[in-house]
Amino acid sequence: MFRPWQPFEWIVAIRFLREGRLQTLFIITGVAIGVGVIVFMSALLAGMQSNFIHRVLSAQSHIQLLPPKELTRTLRGGPNDASLVAAIVQPPLQRLKGIDQWQAMQAQIRTMPEVAVVAPVAGGPALVVRGSASRAINVVGMEPELYFRIVDLREKIVRGDARLTGSDILVGNELANDLGVGVGDKLRVSAANGAANTLTISGVFDLGNRGANQRSTFMALHTAQSLLGLPGGVTSIEVTVRDVYAAENIAQRITAATGVQADSWIKNSAQFFSAITAQTTANTAIRFFVGLSVAFGIASVLVVVVVQKSREIGILRAMGISRGQILRVFLLQGGVLGFGGAVAGCAIGASALLLWQRYARNADGTPLFALAFDPLLFGVALLLATLTGLMAAFAPALRAARLDPVVAIRG
Secondary structure, eight states, X not given: OOOTTSOHHHHHHHHHHHHTHHHHHHHHHHHHXXXXXXXXXXXXXXXXXXXXXXXXXXXXXXXXXXXXXXXXXXXXXXXXXXXXXXXXXXXXXXXXXXXXXXHHHHHXXXXXXXXXXXXXXXXXXXXXXXXXXXXXXXXXXXXXXXXXXXXXXXXXEEEXXXXXXXXXXXXXXXXXXXXXXXXXXXXXEEETTSOEEEEEEEEEEOOSOHHHXXXXXXXXXXXXXXXXXXXXXXXEEEEEESOXXXXXXXXXXHHHHHOSEEEEHHHHTHHHHHHHHHHHHHHHHHHHHHHHHHHHHHHHHHXXXXXXXHHHHHHHHHTTOOHHHHHHHHHHHHHHHHHHHHXXXXXXXXXHHHHHHHHOBOTTSOBSSOOOOOHHHHHHHHHXXXXXXXXXXXXXXXXXXXXXXXXXXXX
C-alpha cells in the first residue's frame, strides 16, 4: 500500500513524460509557439492601440461640453389659432454664445470620481493681421494650469515657451511661416464683433497636423473672453476621464445630470473607435483559435499515451491504484505540458518583443511605438496555458481511469 504523503501521481506522470521524450518535446514546442504568438500579438496590439489613442487624444479632450444649439419654431396665429403663419422653417445661423452657469457645472463635474480634469475654454473664429497679410484663425482661450493637463502645449513648443499672460499668444509653426513672424513679434487679432487686440507671440508650437498648425492659436482665458465678446463666459468645457474607453458612458451621464450637450471622443471619432474595436476582436479570435489548437495538440498526445500505456495502467489498477489517482496522473501530465510550454512561450514572446523594439524603427531611427512588458500578461499566459492543458487532458484522463484492469493487462 502506498503511503498517502508520497507524490505517487507526480512520479508516474513524470515517468510517462520522460519515456515519451519525443512526444513531450513536440507538444511542449507546439505549446511554446502558441503561447509565444499570443504574448507577442497581445503586447504588440496593446502598444499599437496605446500609441494610436495617445496620438489622437494628446491634442484634444476626452469629452467636450457645448452650449445648446439654437432652434426655430413654426409661427402660429395665436393661442387658440392652430393655423401656420410661417410654414417654411430654416435652421438659424449658430451664433457664438456661452454656457449658462458654467462655474457651477464645472464644480459639479469635478465631483465625479471618473473625471480627471475639467477646463473651461472660450473659443471662436477670428482674423489675424500682420502688415498686409491676414489669416483666418481659431482662437482658444484657456487657463494654462488646467488646459495643459489636457493638451500639454509645453511638450509641443518648438520655439519660445508656453507663457500665456494677458498680452501673449501661441501660434502654430505653419501660421508663423505664412505670416513671416517669430517669437517676440506682435499680431493684431480681430473678432467678428469688431473687437481687436494686439498680442505678442510668446511661443510657436507643432501639433503634428498641418491644418491645426495653420489655424489654431492659444491665449489666456480672459483675453479671449474680451476679444470674442464673452465677458465671464466660456463656449465649451473640456473634460478628461481616467478610462478613455468609458468616455461615452460618462458623457451620457454628464448630459443627464446637467442637460448640456456632451460629446465624447468615441462619438466624434466613431470610425477610429470602430477600427480599434475591430483590431481587438480580430486579436481575440486569433488567440482563441491558437489556444484551441494547443488544447487539441495536448489532448491528441495524451490519447496516444493512454493507448501506449494501457498495459501499465492495468497493472497499476491491479496493484490497488484507484481510478482517481490514474485520473490525476494524466491531468498532471496535461498541466505540466501546458505550464512548461507556457514558460518557454513567454520567453519566446519576450524575445520577439525585444527584437521588434530594437529593429522596427521609423525613418528617423526612433521606435515605431513603445511596447510595455506587462507582468500581468505573462502571468495570465502561464495560468491560461496550464488550465488549457488540464482541460485538454480531462478526456484522455477519464478514458484511462475507466480502463478495465483485466482487459488492459491482456492487451
